[in-house]
Each structure stands twice: as structure tokens, then as C-alpha cells.
Amino acid sequence: MSGLKQGGRADSGACLGAALSTIGELVGDRLSRAEAVRLQHASQLTWMASQPPDAVAFVETTDEVAAIMRICAHHRIPVIPFGAGTSFEGHVNAPYGGLSIDLSRMHSILSVNAEDMDCTIQPGVTRLALNEHLRDTGLFFPIDPGADASLGGMAATRASGTNAVRYGTMKDNVLAMTVVLPSGETVSTGSRARKSSAGYDLTRVFVGSEGTLGIITEMVLRLAPIPEAIVGGICPFPDVRSACDAVIATIQSAIPVARIEFLDELTVHAVNAHSGLDLAETPLLLLEFHGTAASVAEQSQRFGELAEAFGGGPFIWSEKPEERSRLWKARHEAYWACLALRPGARPIPTDVCVPISRLADCVEATKSEIADLGLVAPVVGHVGDGNFHVQPLVDMDNPDEIETVRGFVARLAERAITMGGTCSGEHGIGQEKRRYLEREHGRAALSLMRSIKAAIDPHNLMNPGKMLEPEE
């Protein structure tokens, strides 16, 4: 297996200058080298240092992206795709400089095919904008990572979120893409057919490729019917294990739960303060059921019985949209709510996923280490998938603490992998998690990934320094 070339980088200022000058002729004042713009396009939601690109191009069409890519390929300039900048793993940083391609102006919804329950969009459309647009069609796009991320970015990181237990992840909901390759060629990865056995699954090659294989410039997304009735509810549990056992029993009982989210007592405490709620400050499950009125009532009742059998409850649920919204808004604001637990500290959200039978073991061991280390680190989880996040609040002026938290995150990744899981359920690898990839996949699989990268991007121009590339 061939290795990966080390960091495609702009070898000389001359090359970069020539490339940017040609690109400037193409896009005019939509190319910016202003420092504020460059800084805004570096990663800011992580503990990695911001590494701004040399310039930012605000692109508007696939053809324009292809033309820019050809110029960058000619001059060997690194290219970093940028959606909404909501990545937690440093995906938009430019460790070797180069050009950030900002796709946020490509935000058109090109078509909605209600009969086929799909839509064709540009990658800069955000999930909230899409759902707002779809409101009157009876359809919605179910993938909900919390942040109002761009859908192109969500595809690039194989995002998921609270609805994945019922509706799957981006892997399951992108039917096809248009992608500009590192060569500047444009490919279409599939059709609008719901399924196909015609050739390699190029769509799934690009979903989760973190901008390292090409630039997504158009997507066909699968939509879901807006449920006739929705019930949301809250159920406290005495401890993590009983909550996890109730989750396993729920899923095994074929209750088609749409969302089943875990909040630990510290998160509940923060959410109560932030959102003016008075939830019991114990491990909680937040749930949502989708279906007909009769079916969501039946699902809720059955879940309540199961929860009780595992020592949980009472399960309090409601069909009222305003109560549900309040609850889910609180869940989505947990990230911000938790900031108040340690003012001035930076949150470092991390993300693992394990087989659900190991979830309680993994969360318990992790919380025990949090206590031992004296960290302030709330835990939330998309527990129907075995996926959870720990969000240590770190004093970034304290190098010892940073080292401690790094060690904690490394042991968490190791724990998840040892339990048959993964070091990233939905945030991706980016920069910081590269160190766990060989441990998770083994040398042969990592080498295979690098062969695919080298075949598609032989000069390592696309988002260099991310995912597969060894750490510096």
C-alpha cells in the first residue's frame, strides 16, 4: 500500500501569489485575504490552535469550485472546504496554509420532490434553513446534530445527532452528491433512486471523508414525512446503569423511539439553571416518539412500563408542541448551559460510541475517572446508538490541566475502542483524534484508507493535516 505524501503545502509564496491572483481574476472581490476573514475561517471550537488559511474564496457555483480547484492543483495549493465552521475537531484549520473554500453562499434548495421524498440542495444550506423551507411539504430532514451546521459539512463529517436511532445518520440520508475532485474534475456519485447495486458506493466514499477527497457542491437528500403525532417526555433514573438497561430493553422491544437522549446529573443541573427548568437532578432520559396519535400513546405507555421495571420514572410526557420544544431546546443548549459550570473555562467536547451493551460500563468508568481527576465534565449521550459526549471545561491557561484532560480524552478513546467501539461516533477525526485511528482500525485498514486517499488526491491537496495524515 502506498503511503500518503506529507502535507501538500504551498511550497513558495510565489506559487500561492500566482494562484490567488488567477483566482482573484475569476471571483473578484469574493476572494479575501483580510485577516479577520482568515481568522474567522480557522477552527475556533476546539483546543487546537487556530490555523487560518492564506485566503478565503466565497464560491457560488460548481463550475467555479472546479475552476478554482484546477488552479490550486496546478500550483499545489492546499484547499480546505468550509461550511458553517461548527466542527469540534479542527476540520477547517489550515495547518499548511492554502485556500479556504467557503461554500456558505451556495445555499440554494434546487428542488424538492415530494413524491420521492427527496430534495436537491447546495452544500451551504443549513439544516434549519432546509427544514424551514420544507415546512409546508409535510416532509422534514431528520438529521439533527444540535448546531445549525451546513448540510455539506454534516455530510463531510458523517454527522448524526439526536434522531439517529430512528432515522440514521448522514450516511443513510445522502442519496447522491456532486463532488469536485482534487484534479478539478466533477463527478456525480449516484442517482435519485432509493437504492442501487450499480458500481462502487461513491456516495459513501465521500460521506465522512472530512474534505480530504474532494469538495461537495451538490447533494440529493432523503426526506422523511413529518409525523402525524409527536410525544416528548422525561424519565429520571437512579443511576447510569438503570438508564442504559432501560434503553436496551426499549430498543429490543421494537419500540420505534425517535430520540432517546441521556443527560447526567451535572448536565441536568446546568440545564435547569440555564433554561429555567426544574428537572430532577439525577441521570435523565429525554425521549421522543413519532407516529399516529394512537401509536405514540402506546409507545409512551410501554416505555413508561419498561422504565419502571428498571427502577426509573415517573415518565412524564406530553403531546404539546410548546412543552416538547422547551425540552429539546434545553437539550440542544446543554453545550452552552454547561459553560456556566465553570465560567472562563473552555469546553472541549469529545465523542465516543460503543456497542450499547457496554454503554453503562463505559459511562461509569468515565465518570469515575472524572471524579478521580476532579474535572468539571458533564456527560450527554445519544444513547440509543451507544454514542456519548463528555465535555470537560478546561482552564486553557493551565498547561498541567490541559495535559490532564488530554490524557483523560485519550483514555476515553482507548476505553471505547477496547469495548468494541469507536473513538468518534459523529464528530469526526480532524486533527486531534488522528492519534487514535491506527489503534481503532489497525495498520492494514489505515493503510487501505491511505491508498484510497492517494488514488484520489495524489498530491494531498485536499484538507491536508487531517484524519489520515500522521501527526507532525
Next chain:
Amino acid sequence: MSGLKQGGRADSGACLGAALSTIGELVGDRLSRAEAVRLQHASQLTWMASQPPDAVAFVETTDEVAAIMRICAHHRIPVIPFGAGTSFEGHVNAPYGGLSIDLSRMHSILSVNAEDMDCTIQPGVTRLALNEHLRDTGLFFPIDPGADASLGGMAATRASGTNAVRYGTMKDNVLAMTVVLPSGETVSTGSRARKSSAGYDLTRVFVGSEGTLGIITEMVLRLAPIPEAIVGGICPFPDVRSACDAVIATIQSAIPVARIEFLDELTVHAVNAHSGLDLAETPLLLLEFHGTAASVAEQSQRFGELAEAFGGGPFIWSEKPEERSRLWKARHEAYWACLALRPGARPIPTDVCVPISRLADCVEATKSEIADLGLVAPVVGHVGDGNFHVQPLVDMDNPDEIETVRGFVARLAERAITMGGTCSGEHGIGQEKRRYLEREHGRAALSLMRSIKAAIDPHNLMNPGKMLEPEE
């Protein structure tokens, strides 16, 4: 993009002899060169000529497959993986000779993790054997292509079948694989976590790769809970369009139908005769609903109302297992039932998939051409996915008729692609459908697929002459 080397072939008898002699030392009498065995490992369910391999190795372990692969790689001998031989597209043929690796003895179910709803199996396990084994766990494996195919073969062709509308295809139900690469290296493509964002999606690279990238020797499959209640039913429609409209309305209404199958009047006629049924000989939908007793009753009632609104009905349904079994047995035997429509002729099943809004157009245009050409060609479809099969019965002694049917199949593929669909919904490309691949994907995407192939299998040893390789 680099091209694909032309057909890896055993350049000389000497190489082949040396390779087989070394392999013989390894596996003893599990290597066969007997003509009957070789013929049995060539494709027989298609109009392509049988092209037997030079020898067949009946393998038993991953390590053995890896050792054999290394020998074949050293001598540049083509390798053709063989599961149960149920492919319709010539996948197991050996146009360049070489070694067929028969995985049917690798039929162990290595573990079932009921809490995680997954199992780890060897690739020679068939879907019926797996479901028989799972019976007492409350779980089942939902992918049902009709034939009792090997699960390794089903993964390799990205198979689906009648349950896909609810449970997805093999793409959605393989969590991870062990694969022996053309180099003889063994890779593991994922973990038992339900989802992951850690690196390229190698699992989906191999699902649907038709044995052209490596040999699957182990798989982790996702299982589903056996529904508490199942209802099956039949609904006649006056014509194709009203049936398709009812399907669209059903799916848009979020009725979580588990199966929704179309049979045209000719298929119903054949099935009646074969299975001693007395179904109305009009276009029919066969349905199945999974859920709680209350929910399947509600689903059935709602579907019945919808069907009536589109001129169909009466929808007759039953919860009795024996009645449902009789119905689905009849559906699965449609292939055999249709043989009696023209004794002595060979069935040539073909397979396209279109966006569901175009399904009625595509089926109508196809049936109209069937009538014009005077073909005997029943139509069945997994219509919830927009996927349908036409099965012309061909007099293989009549070259003119063969030409006519080839033209018909080509126009059907073209029609599906023009309507935004695919030339194969679930059977794969194999040999005969290679000619449609560039038309469907475009030159750039096909070239990208070939780059991936060349990166993983630079000497084109794995299943040469299939899928991506230009026709001879």
C-alpha cells in the same frame, strides 16, 4: 485517473500449475479441479455462457484465504469468490480462468449479541440458516432477496429484496467486515459500534464491490427485533398507475410498511397456477405490516382506505401466520411459477430502480414494449423502493429472439437511467450490465471507481472481467 489493467489472467499454464500445487499442499483435497465441480462454480442463472474456473478451493478460515490469496497474487492468478451461486449477473463466472474460492464451508455463526442486536458470522452462512439460528433470540435478519443466498454474496452485491422499504439493504445492515485484500493482507473495516465518524467508510467500499476488491471472510450484521405482530395482505388495483399512486401515498403518510410488493397480472396468473391460489388476475400489491397488534391493525386499516381512494381494493389482510406464509411463499416462488408460462424457455431476470414518482411511467412504458415485441415477460417489483424486475422467458435456441430481448433489456436500463434511476437496484453489474455503467455514472465517476479498484487491486486479480472492466 489511472486506468484498469486488462483482465488479470493466468499468463501461462506453468504459473497456474505452480500456484495450484502450492495451494493443494495447503488445503489438501479441499482443492478440486474436477470438471463437475468447476462447472458447478460457473454462473448458471443468466444468459451468459458458463465460464468455469480452473480450480475450486473450499476454504475454512480467514488465514487460509489470506494464504491462498498471497499465492495467487504471487503467480498473478485470478480469484473469484463464490458463496451460494445465486447471482443473476454472472458474478461467479471465470472469464479469464483462475481459482474460485468457495466460502460455503465458512458457515459458522460466531456470536450473537442480543443486547446489541448484532451478530458476527462467516460469509457462507445463508440468510435462512441465520434466521433459523436466531429464532429463539427474538431477533431476525431482515434482508430477504428471495433466494437462500449466502450473506457474504448478499453483501458483495449490495442485495436487498422485499423488506428493504422498512429495513434497508445490505448497505444499511452490515456493521463491519473482515476482508482479505488482493495483497493477501487482512483488514477489519469497522467496529460493533452502531455508528462511527472515524475514517473512511471501508465497510461501504466493500458492500457492493462484487468481489472485485477483496474476499469477505467475516461480517458483523445488524439484527432487528422480531415484530410482536405481523399482518399480511393483498390488494388488487385496476392498473399499474393506481397501484403506484397508492404506494406513494402510503409512504408519504408515514405508514411504516414493512413490505410492499407489486405483481403484474401475468405474474399473478402464473402464481395462481403454481401455488394453487385464486388471486384476482389484475395488478396486485402484497403488503406486510410489522408492529404491535394495535399498530398493525391501524396501519392495515389506513392502507385499505388509501388503496380505495386510488381505485384499488378490497384490501384483504390476515394476522394468521399460515396465511401470510402461503402468500409470501407464493411471492418468492414467482420466479419458478413464471417458468411454466413458457416451458423450455430460460428466464432472464433483469432489475432496475427509479425514483418512485417515475415508477408508473417506467413500468407502463416497459409493459407497452413487452406487448409490442410479443415477449412473455412477467413484472414484479419492490415498489416501495421504486425497484422492479422484468423476467423475459427466452428461447435460447433462437438467436433473433435473444437479440430482441437484449435490445429490450438495454432500452429498459436506458429508460430507468433517463428517469433518474439506476440500471441495477439489487442484482449488481457482473458481466452483462457493464455496458450501462458509464451511461449511468458518467465517465468521471467511472474513472474514479477504476482508480479505487487500481489502488486496491493493482494487478486486477479479484474477479476480473466484472463490473468496471470494459467489455471484451
